[in-house]
Amino acid sequence: MTETSRHVVSVRAFSSLVISHPFLAAFSVIALYVTYVRLFTPLRKIPGPFFGSLTRLWKAGKSHKWDIFSDPTFEGHASNKRLVSNSYSMNSVVELDAYVQRPINRLIERMDDHARLGKEMNFSDWLAWFAFDVMGEVSFSKQFGFLEEGRDIDQTLQGIENMIWSGIVLAELPELYDFSQSRWFRMIPVVGQYGASLNFLIDVKTDYYRQKALGFIAQRRNGNCVDRRDLLSRFLQLEKNNPAKFDELDTQILATLNIFAGSDTTSIALRAILYFMIKDQRVWDKLQKELDAAVVEGTISEAMTYNEAQKMPFLQACIKEAMRLHPSLGTQHTRLVPKGGVTIDGRYLPAKTTVGINAWVMHRQKSIFGDDADQYRPERWLESNRGELERHFMSFGYGAHVCLGKNIALLEITKVVPQIVRRFNLRLADPSEKESYCISHTFVHQKNFKVICEARNK
Numbered sequence: 001m002t003e004t005s006r007h008v009v010s011v012r013a014f015s016s017l018v019i020s021h022p023f024l025a026a027f028s029v030i031a032l033y034v035t036y037v038r039l040f041t042p043l044r045k046i047p048g049p050f051f052g053s054l055t056r057l058w059k060a061g062k063s064h065k066w067d068i069f070s071d072p073t074f075e076g077h078a079s080n081k082r083l084v085s086n087s088y089s090m091n092s093v094v095e096l097d098a099y100v101q102r103p104i105n106r107l108i109e110r111m112d113d114h115a116r117l118g119k120e121m122n123f124s125d126w127l128a129w130f131a132f133d134v135m136g137e138v139s140f141s142k143q144f145g146f147l148e149e150g151r152d153i154d155q156t157l158q159g160i161e162n163m164i165w166s167g168i169v170l171a172e173l174p175e176l177y178d179f180s181q182s183r184w185f186r187m188i189p190v191v192g193q194y195g196a197s198l199n200f201l202i203d204v205k206t207d208y209y210r211q212k213a214l215g216f217i218a219q220r221r222n223g224n225c226v227d228r229r230d231l232l233s234r235f236l237q238l239e240k241n242n243p244a245k246f247d248e249l250d251t252q253i254l255a256t257l258n259i260f261a262g263s264d265t266t267s268i269a270l271r272a273i274l275y276f277m278i279k280d281q282r283v284w285d286k287l288q289k290e291l292d293a294a295v296v297e298g299t300i301s302e303a304m305t306y307n308e309a310q311k312m313p314f315l316q317a318c319i320k321e322a323m324r325l326h327p328s329l330g331t332q333h334t335r336l337v338p339k340g341g342v343t344i345d346g347r348y349l350p351a352k353t354t355v356g357i358n359a360w361v362m363h364r365q366k367s368i369f370g371d372d373a374d375q376y377r378p379e380r381w382l383e384s385n386r387g388e389l390e391r392h393f394m395s396f397g398y399g400a401h402v403c404l405g406k407n408i409a410l411l412e413i414t415k416v417v418p419q420i421v422r423r424f425n426l427r428l429a430d431p432s433e434k435e436s437y438c439i440s441h442t443f444v445h446q447k448n449f450k451v452i453c454e455a456r457n458k
Helices: 003-020 022-039 074-088 090-117 123-140 153-172 174-180 191-221 231-241 248-279 281-297 313-325 378-382 386-391 406-423
Strands: 120-122 332-336 342-344 347-349 354-358 424-428 437-441 443-447 450-455
Touching: 074 090, 074 231, 074 406, 090 120, 090 123, 090 406, 090 450, 120 123, 123 153, 123 191, 123 231, 123 248, 123 406, 123 443, 123 450, 191 231, 191 248, 231 248, 248 281, 248 313, 248 406, 248 424, 248 443, 281 313, 281 406, 313 378, 313 406, 378 386, 406 424
Parallel strands: none
Antiparallel strands: 120 450, 332 354, 342 347, 424 450, 437 443
């Protein structure tokens, strides 16, 4: 029998096996695959969940449609980021100071109201409303009205939280989401009617803010508010100067994502900064003394600017320490291994392997942050090894993938925190904190952070 004949016979035999014993054939293929990934792949020695090594169904479907915020490849992210980086540079961001100050003034007024009436103030809500109104100002020169009305308008923020939760649950099995949208799912008695609602949970609040962004964009294109120097004006100018690389859709995406990306994470950071200081009266008093001394020396203004805040070392230390202990994101910052692979900790990882570091873990490494890494101690950022701490600080991401909105967040934080500390003494409404807790749907939100505001006698 010739070699060709043997090959034909083998193929026919295998085909007959598949036809006569399809389940046995399928089992054999699966067994071979499992054997390979568990015993022979270069990633076999990497620790992790067993089923995580066998399938990628746990990956989110939509999270892999990359934009400038999520592209994990160096080339794609760098190309996108170069187009808009100037709009987010610190030199450009400091020009937004007046836009940030307006919501700060409104927040201070509302805190004065609560102090005068002796009412508790839920910072879990108020700081979220503040952050959203700030992004409305810096993006469109228009606040959304949360601070003015003192409530979650149209249950928008609760809807966004539900959207994030639903999206993450469905992202665990993207195929399940696709099936829920099919006609076959709708044919299932009782549950079929809920297929469309799954899509609704994810898209409704995204569309709510997208429509708001589209409205602001339309007004600006019609010639209204042409003298504005907010982010939208910069996107439109970029669209005009580089139409081949930055078009109308890019403007819509950035304008909408600014609201989400710049609000949730910043409000979480603000809560953490104020919470840790309230819990440690020594730190609160020390920062007040630093601010009071700067007022006497005339080195800071009533509405502190970003540049003035940079000259306040203990203020900066308090900000860094809180964001170290409570990063806004509870998930990994994932990246893709480039061509040629890479060796990490003696283990080879092939190209396109997804790798990541969790800031919550990194920021508690005792070999870097000291034996008291789990403790809140701002002074660690003023010690001789500060450079080493800075190198491992990743609340805003790391390297080329550092958060695009980092400078906006820092402008917002470094302005509002000292203005609150200068004007008020804060204490927890419930010192036992029985009702306080954190919840993570990617973003690690703090709940029931209720305080009592007392105006200082200056």
